[in-house]
Amino acid sequence: MFAHPFMQHAFLAGTAVALAAGLVGYFLVLRAQVFTADALSHVAFTGALAALAAGLDARVGLFAMTILIALGMGGLSRRARPDDVVIGGVFAWVLGLGVFFLTLYTTTRSGSGNGSASVTVLFGSIFGLSGSRAAVTAAIAVAITAALLTIARPLLFASIDEDVAAAAGVPVRLLGYGFLVLVGGTAAEATQVVGALLILGLLAAPAGAAARLTTRPLPGLALSAAIAVASVWIGLTASYLIPRMPPSFAILAVATLTYLATIAASRLPRHPTSKARTSHQDAPARAPA
Amino acid sequence: MTGVFSWNLIADIRDMWSVAFMVNAFRAGTIVAVLAALVGWFMVLRRQSFAGHTLAVVGFPGAAAAVWAGLGVAYGYFGFCLAAALVIAALPQRGNRGYTEQSAVIGTVQAFALAAGMLFIALYGGFLGGTSALLFGSFLGITQSQVLILALAAVATLVVLALIGRPLLFASIDTDVARAHGLPTRALGTAFLLLLGATAAEVSQITGALLVFALLVLPPATAQLLTARPAASLTLSVALALVTVWVALFVAYYSPYPIGFWLTTIAFGLYVLAYAAVAGRARLGTRATHPIAAGA
Numbered sequence: 001m002f003a004h005p006f007m008q009h010a011f012l013a014g015t016a017v018a019l020a021a022g023l024v025g026y027f028l029v030l031r032a033q034v035f036t037a038d039a040l041s042h043v044a045f046t047g048a049l050a051a052l053a054a055g056l057d058a059r060v061g062l063f064a065m066t067i068l069i070a071l072g073m074g075g076l077s078r079r080a081r082p083d084d085v086v087i088g089g090v091f092a093w094v095l096g097l098g099v100f101f102l103t104l105y106t107t108t109r110s111g112s113g114n115g116s117a118s119v120t121v122l123f124g125s126i127f128g129l130s131g132s133r134a135a136v137t138a139a140i141a142v143a144i145t146a147a148l149l150t151i152a153r154p155l156l157f158a159s160i161d162e163d164v165a166a167a168a169g170v171p172v173r174l175l176g177y178g179f180l181v182l183v184g185g186t187a188a189e190a191t192q193v194v195g196a197l198l199i200l201g202l203l204a205a206p207a208g209a210a211a212r213l214t215t216r217p218l219p220g221l222a223l224s225a226a227i228a229v230a231s232v233w234i235g236l237t238a239s240y241l242i243p244r245m246p247p248s249f250a251i252l253a254v255a256t257l258t259y260l261a262t263i264a265a266s267r268l269p270r271h272p273t274s275k276a277r278t279s280h281q282d283a284p285a286r287a288p289a
Numbered sequence: 290m291t292g293v294f295s296w297n298l299i300a301d302i303r304d305m306w307s308v309a310f311m312v313n314a315f316r317a318g319t320i321v322a323v324l325a326a327l328v329g330w331f332m333v334l335r336r337q338s339f340a341g342h343t344l345a346v347v348g349f350p351g352a353a354a355a356v357w358a359g360l361g362v363a364y365g366y367f368g369f370c371l372a373a374a375l376v377i378a379a380l381p382q383r384g385n386r387g388y389t390e391q392s393a394v395i396g397t398v399q400a401f402a403l404a405a406g407m408l409f410i411a412l413y414g415g416f417l418g419g420t421s422a423l424l425f426g427s428f429l430g431i432t433q434s435q436v437l438i439l440a441l442a443a444v445a446t447l448v449v450l451a452l453i454g455r456p457l458l459f460a461s462i463d464t465d466v467a468r469a470h471g472l473p474t475r476a477l478g479t480a481f482l483l484l485l486g487a488t489a490a491e492v493s494q495i496t497g498a499l500l501v502f503a504l505l506v507l508p509p510a511t512a513q514l515l516t517a518r519p520a521a522s523l524t525l526s527v528a529l530a531l532v533t534v535w536v537a538l539f540v541a542y543y544s545p546y547p548i549g550f551w552l553t554t555i556a557f558g559l560y561v562l563a564y565a566a567v568a569g570r571a572r573l574g575t576r577a578t579h580p581i582a583a584g585a
Contacts (some may be wrong), residue, residue, distance in 0.1 A: 100550035186371075197346075208393030248404055
């Protein structure tokens with residue numbers, strides 16, 4: 001399998017992106033900001049098409065657009081934690097712009113009116129990466145990983161208890177912005193590998209599974225990255241063995257099944273305690289009535 | 290799309306409505322706008338935009354699977370959207386504090402659904418033009434029978450919404466107190482997700498899976514920005530959605546750019562205007578006299 005250069009490139013880029021996505025995703029789940037990542041991945045789509053329509057390299061548009069919008073969404077909200085409605089509004093409009101650029105691109109640039117450019121951007125083309133692109137992708141992913149690990153400790157504090165962290169002198173707002181930039185970078189980065197629409201799976205599923213398996217943050221962070229990398233490896237191998245299966249599907253199927261398995265596993269034995277917890281929760285709510 | 294624009298608007302509208310498919314597009318657009326504005330209002334109130342977007346996106350694999358299996362596209366939309374609504378309702382939420390868990394679950398459902406859509410398209414043999422239409426929709430080529438089905442499904446959804454509307458409003462505003470009063474909040478939440486799924490399925494047949502969201506979130510968000518009273522806000526939401534859809538259809542007919550772009554741009558423009566108006570009014574000092582309106 002590794003005799004083919006395209007498989008080597010796919011593994012190199014895929015591993016690096018999965019590492020970054022697993023780490024960033026864990027914080028997203030912890031901060032309940034998965035929707036932000038969803039929005040930013042769609043922004044990546046618009047950015048890529050805007051750059052293509054302007055005749056630039058798609059990557060310029062990807063990074064510029066995601067990071068700008070990430071900062072913009074942070075600016076519109078309290079403590080750089082975008083609100084549900086702000087995200088939804090911005091993101092619906094950005095998608096509409098994406099369609100606009102798609103029309104512009106297909107009618108002015110590519111000549112033929114087919115949507116293959118948009119499909120590549122939306123669903124990724126991991127087997128189509130050249131050697132140099134794979135290397136650049138890997139380098140950026142490693143940079144994102146390093147940046148995230150540098151701010152991991154204060155970010156963790158700020159994510160778990162924002163008010164206490166702010167009181168302790170942690171720059172909560174700045175961290176929020178920094179984190180949004182990293183999310184934007186990851187979304188832009190991963191768009192080339194699994195596609196704008198599917199990156200969400202690599203961000204959410206491994207992190208969700210890790211959060212179910214352990215409540216301790218640092219092992220959880222490591223576990224999330226490990227599950228993401230393993231999903232990419234297994235997915236790539238599977239789609240190499242079964243040529244009709246798109247690699248993006250294989251990768252996400254592995255990640256989703258892992259998450260489902262952890263939910264099932266943690267549900268069965270703990271059923272009585274979880275019931276006890278809900279009734280405990282009901283108690284204060286019933287008291288005033 | 291095809292029309293030649295003149296500044297005589299009445300003549301323009303007459304010209305546009307002389308084309309049968311544009312008449313059908315206006316009918317379908319009106320149905321879809323009313324439905325999306327009402328269901329979306331509750332979605333925004335309940336802060337379930339992410340779930341709404343996911344259910345909308347699930348329509349895409351549904352349609353792809355139906356095409357692959359040789360069934361009608363509508364079956365795929367409704368089947369997958371309703372199934373996804375049940376999945377999201379069934380997977381763990383872990384009470385109020387467990388919202389983190391739910392966002393991970395929803396994200397996974399969404400990504401997996403999209404990946405499955407990709408697989409169905411690969412199995413079908415990769416007809417790329419069709420993919421774009423599924424994702425971005427088209428208002429053109431809507432038939433009379435489609436409009437009829439849309440209307441029936443919309444009426445059914447709205448009847449259910451009207452029946453559970455009052456308890457749902459209560460449960461959305463204060464879940465704990467509603468539960469204390471004996472309301473089945475969990476069942477209401479599931480029922481609402483199903484309604485949201487049906488709406489998404491319905492709307493995505495017209496706007497495409499990726500753009501449903503604009504109609505679901507923007508007019509209700511704008512309306513809730515402007516007034517906090519439920520009845521006024523719901524009415525305003527419907528009015529805004531209707532204006533958005535009608536203007537978008539009109540402009541799209543006379544311009545080379547797709548309906549999705551106009552739809553989202555007009556809806557977002559209205560939202561930004563409302564935001565600026567509310568912020569401006571608050572800054573002018575009327576906040577002291579109208580604390581609720583400014584806070585909304």
